[in-house]
Amino acid sequence: MSTATETIEGLVKQEYKYGFYTDVETDSAPPGLNEDIIRLISSKKNEPAFMLEWRLKAYRHWLTMKEPTWPHVHYPPIQYQKSVYYSAPKKKGDGPKSLDEVDPKLLETYEKLGIPLKERERLAGVAVDAVFDSVSVGTTFQKQLAEKGIIFCSFTEAVQNHPDLVKKYLGMVVPYTDNFFAALNSAVFSDGSFCFIPKGVRCPMELSTYFRINAANTGQFERTLIIAEEGASVSYLEGCTAPMRDEHQLHAAVVELIALDNAQIKYSTVQNWYPGDAEGRGGIYNFVTKRGMCKGRNSKISWTQVETGSAITWKYPSCILLGDNSIGEFYSVAVTNNYQQADTGTKMVHVGKNTKSTIVSKGISAGHGQNSYRGLVKIQKSATNARNFSQCDSLLLGNKCGAHTFPYIEVKNTSSRVEHEASTSKIGEDQIFYCNQRGLSTQDAVNMIVNGFCKEVFKELPMEFAVEAQKLLGVSLEGSVG
Amino acid sequence: MNTEPILEIRNLHAGVEGKQILKGIDLTLNEGEVHAVMGPNGSGKSTLAAVLAGREGYDITEGEVLYQGRDLLDMDPEERAREGVFLAFQYPIEIPGVNSTYFLKSALNEIRKHHGESELDAMEFLSLVKEKMKLLELNEDLLRRSVNEGFSGGEKKRNEIFQMAVLEPKLAVLDETDSGLDIDALKIVSHGVNKLRRDDNAQLVITHYQRLLNYIVPDFVHVLVDGKIVRTGDKNLAIELEERGYDWISTHVPVPA
Numbered sequence: 231m232s233t234a235t236e237t238i239e240g241l242v243k244q245e246y247k248y249g250f251y252t253d254v255e256t257d258s259a260p261p262g263l264n265e266d267i268i269r270l271i272s273s274k275k276n277e278p279a280f281m282l283e284w285r286l287k288a289y290r291h292w293l294t295m296k297e298p299t300w301p302h303v304h305y306p307p308i309q310y311q312k313s314v315y316y317s318a319p320k321k322k323g324d325g326p327k328s329l330d331e332v333d334p335k336l337l338e339t340y341e342k343l344g345i346p347l348k349e350r351e352r353l354a355g356v357a358v359d360a361v362f363d364s365v366s367v368g369t370t371f372q373k374q375l376a377e378k379g380i381i382f383c384s385f386t387e388a389v390q391n392h393p394d395l396v397k398k399y400l401g402m403v404v405p406y407t408d409n410f411f412a413a414l415n416s417a418v419f420s421d422g423s424f425c426f427i428p429k430g431v432r433c434p435m436e437l438s439t440y441f442r443i444n445a446a447n448t449g450q451f452e453r454t455l456i457i458a459e460e461g462a463s464v465s466y467l468e469g470c471t472a473p474m475r476d477e478h479q480l481h482a483a484v485v486e487l488i489a490l491d492n493a494q495i496k497y498s499t500v501q502n503w504y505p506g507d508a509e510g511r512g513g514i515y516n517f518v519t520k521r522g523m524c525k526g527r528n529s530k531i532s533w534t535q536v537e538t539g540s541a542i543t544w545k546y547p548s549c550i551l552l553g554d555n556s557i558g559e560f561y562s563v564a565v566t567n568n569y570q571q572a573d574t575g576t577k578m579v580h581v582g583k584n585t586k587s588t589i590v591s592k593g594i595s596a597g598h599g600q601n602s603y604r605g606l607v608k609i610q611k612s613a614t615n616a617r618n619f620s621q622c623d624s625l626l627l628g629n630k631c632g633a634h635t636f637p638y639i640e641v642k643n644t645s646s647r648v649e650h651e652a653s654t655s656k657i658g659e660d661q662i663f664y665c666n667q668r669g670l671s672t673q674d675a676v677n678m679i680v681n682g683f684c685k686e687v688f689k690e691l692p693m694e695f696a697v698e699a700q701k702l703l704g705v706s707l708e709g710s711v712g
Numbered sequence: 713m714n715t716e717p718i719l720e721i722r723n724l725h726a727g728v729e730g731k732q733i734l735k736g737i738d739l740t741l742n743e744g745e746v747h748a749v750m751g752p753n754g755s756g757k758s759t760l761a762a763v764l765a766g767r768e769g770y771d772i773t774e775g776e777v778l779y780q781g782r783d784l785l786d787m788d789p790e791e792r793a794r795e796g797v798f799l800a801f802q803y804p805i806e807i808p809g810v811n812s813t814y815f816l817k818s819a820l821n822e823i824r825k826h827h828g829e830s831e832l833d834a835m836e837f838l839s840l841v842k843e844k845m846k847l848l849e850l851n852e853d854l855l856r857r858s859v860n861e862g863f864s865g866g867e868k869k870r871n872e873i874f875q876m877a878v879l880e881p882k883l884a885v886l887d888e889t890d891s892g893l894d895i896d897a898l899k900i901v902s903h904g905v906n907k908l909r910r911d912d913n914a915q916l917v918i919t920h921y922q923r924l925l926n927y928i929v930p931d932f933v934h935v936l937v938d939g940k941i942v943r944t945g946d947k948n949l950a951i952e953l954e955e956r957g958y959d960w961i962s963t964h965v966p967v968p969a
Contacts, residue, residue, distance in 0.1 A: 655808075659768070664805035666789035667765050667798075668819035668875065669826070678818070682809025682858065 259316035271316050275386050288406035288416030295410045301573040302602040303542050313449045315418045359423040359439045381426040388424035403486040403523045411482040412519040415451045422452035427462035438467035449480040458493035465496040483518045491526030498691050503539035505570050513541025520547035524556030532559040534690040548577035551585035558587040561687040566599025575605035580613035589620040592684050595631035602634040609646040616646040624654040625683050716781050717742050718883050718914040725774035726763050733759045735939035741914040748917045751936030752958040757918045761887040765799040766792050794826035796882030800872040800889050807859040815859045844877040848904045866897040873904045885916045890924035902927030922954035
C-alpha cells in the first residue's frame with residue numbers, strides 16, 4: 231500500500247478539541263418521556279397554556295409516528311425512554327438578570343470554546359445567544375438590537391414576552407406533524423433562539439447562537455425561529471460542540487425561517503458536534519429539521535452549512551419558495567471521517583412564479599466515513615419559469631469511505647428548467663505528489679486540495695466564519711495524511 | 713567555485729512491484745551542464761525521473777543517488793523539492809479549486825523558508841511572476857485559474873516551465889516536456905528552458921524524440937535501452953539516433969549481462 235493512502239487513513243488521530251465537560255449543578259428531569267415530563271418542561275418555563283397544548287398535541291402525534299428508516303445511515307435503536315429531556319444549570323435565586331450574574335463556570339466554558347460572552351471580550355459585531363444543554367444562558371447585544379426594533383432572545387423569553395409572535399409563527403414552516411424528530415422536538419423542546427427583524431430593518435450585526443451539550447444522557451432539543459418582515463434582512467450564524475462521551479446523544483432541533491416580501495435571511499452553520507472516537511464509539515446523533523419559507527415576493531433564503539461533527543447527521547435545510555421571484559440557496563460542505571455518517575442535502579419546493587434555487591453540495595469522506603447527498607427539487611404546477619441548478623460533488627480520501635448521491639426531481643410545470651451536475655473524485659496520490667514535488671508537505675497539500683474543493687461554499691460564509699471553517703476542516707482531516 | 717557534481721547516480725537499480733526497470737544507471741551532472749536522456753518506450757526514462765523526484769511505489773534495489781553530495785533517496789519528495797530538485801511532469805496534474813497563483817506562491821515560500829529566506833508577500837510575488845510569464849509567453853489569465861484545470865496540453869507544459877522559472881531549481885528534470893507540443897509551443901518551451909540555464913544549475917532532459925534537442929542543445933546525450941545507458945555522446949549522437957532508429961542501437965551495442 232502506498233504511503234499516501236496510509237497517511238490518508240491515519241487521518242483520524244486528531245483529538246476533538248471541545249470534548250471537555252463543565253461540572254455544574256444541574257436541575258434535570260428524570261429520564262423518560264410522557265405527558266408529565268412535558269407538563270414539567272412547560273411549567274419550568276412558566277409557559278402560557280397555548281404552548282403546553284401545542285406540546286401535548288405534538289407528543290400525541292409523535293406516539294403515532296415511526297422513526298424514519300430511509301436515510302442511508304445505520305445506528306442501534308434509540309432508547310427514547312432512557313434519555314433525559316430537560317437539564318439546566320441550576321439557577322441561583324431567580325436566575326441571572328445580566329451576563330454579570332451568569333455562573334462564571336458557564337462563562338468560562340464559552341470562553342474555552344472561543345465564544346467569550348462578556349461584552350468587552352466579545353467578537354465585535356456578533357451578537358450571541360448561548361444555549362447550554364436545555365436552556366439559553368445569555369444573549370449579548372440585546373439592548374443595541376432592541377433600539378432598532380430587533381428582537382433577539384432565547385425562545386423561553388420570546389414565549390414570555392412576545393407570545394403573539396410566537397403563536398403566529400411557531401410551526402408555520404415545520405408543523406409538529408412534519409416528521410418524527412420534528413414532532414419529538416415540538417413536544418419537548420426546551421429553548422433555542424428567537425429572532426424578529428421588523429419591516430425595513432437591516433440587522434446591523436451578525437446574530438449567532440452557540441449550542442453546547444454538556445450533561446450526559448441528555449438530548450438537546452432546541453428550536454430556532456427567525457422572522458424577517460417586509461424588506462428586512464439578517465445574517466445568522468450557528469455553532470455547536472459537545473463533550474466527548476462513549477454513549478451517543480441525541481440532538482433533534484428544529485429551525486424555522488420566514489421571509490416576507492423583499493426580505494432576506496442568510497443562515498450559516500458550522501456544526502462541530504462531537505463525532506465519536508476513531509472506533510465509532512460515542513458522538514452526537516444530529517437529527518435536525520431546518521426549513522425556510524420564502525413567503526413574500528422577491529424574498530430570499532440562503533442556507534450555508536459546514537458539517538464536520540456528529541456521529542450521524544440527518545438534515546436537509548430546505549426552502550419553500552412560495553412568493554413570486556423568491557430565491558432559495560443551499561451551500562453545503564459535509565465531512566465524514568472515521569465512522570461518521572452523514573445523510574444531508576436539501577429540498578427546494580418551487581411554488582411561486584419565477585422562483586430560483588441553487589444547490590451546491592460538497593461531500594468529503596475519509597476513514598470509514600459514509601457521506602450521502604439527498605436532495606429534492608420540486609417544481610409545482612404554479613411555478614411558471616422556475617429555475618434550479620444543482621451541483622453535487624464528492625471527494626474521497628482513502629479507499630474505505632463512501633459517497634452516495636440521491637437526487638430527486640419532480641417537475642409539474644413545463645416552463646421550468648432544472649439542471650443537475652454531479653461528480654465524484656478521489657484526492658489522488660498524483661495530486662499530492664505533484665504538490666510535494668513543488669515543496670508542499672502532504673498535510674498542506676491535502677488542506678489545499680480540500681479547501682479548493684470547498685471553495686464555492688466557503689465564499690458564501692461570513693468572513694470570520696469562513697476562516698473558522700477552513701481551520702475546522704484542516705483539524706477534521708488532520709492526520710488523514712502525513 | 714564548487715566542483716562537487718550536482719547529481720551523481722551510481723549503479724541505480726529500481727523497479728515496480730518486483731519488476732526490474734532500471735538495471736544499473738550511472739550518470740553524473742555537473743554545474744552548468746545539460747544532459748539529455750533518450751530512449752524508446754519502456755526503456756525506463758520516466759522511471760528515472762520518478763525515482764529522482766521521489767515518487768512512491770518504486771523500489772530501489774541497488775545503487776545510490778547523491779545530490780550535492782547528500783543521499784537524495786533518503787529525502788522526502790518535498791524535501792528534495794525544497795533543496796532544489798524540480799520535475800517538469802510529463803502529465804501535469806490538475807488541482808480543481810486551487811488558484812494557480814496561490815499554489816505557486818505557497819510552493820515558492822516553502823522553498824524560501826527552507827533556505828531561511830523571508831517569504832514573499834502578494835505584491836512581491838506578483839511582480840516576480842509577471843516578469844517570468846513573459847519568458848513563456850503565457851497569458852496572465854492562467855494565474856487566475858485553478859492549477860492546470862482546463863489548460864490545453866500545450867498550456868500545461870508551458871505552465872510547468874513557468875513554475876520552474878519561478879522556483880529556480882538547482883536541478884531540473886524535464887520528463888518528455890516535448891510530448892504533445894506543436895512546433896510553436898515547442899519553440900517557446902525550449903526558449904524558456906534555455907533562458908533558465910545557468911552556470912550553477914543543471915538540467916536533465918528526458919525525451920523520446922530528437923526534435924526537442926534541436927532547440928535545447930545538450931552537452932551530453934545518453935541513450936537508455938532496457939534500463940541501462942548503452943551509449944553516451946554529444947548532441948550528434950541524438951542526430952544519428954534519429955536517422956537510424958533505436959533498433960540500430962539496441963542491436964549494435966553489446967548489452968552487458
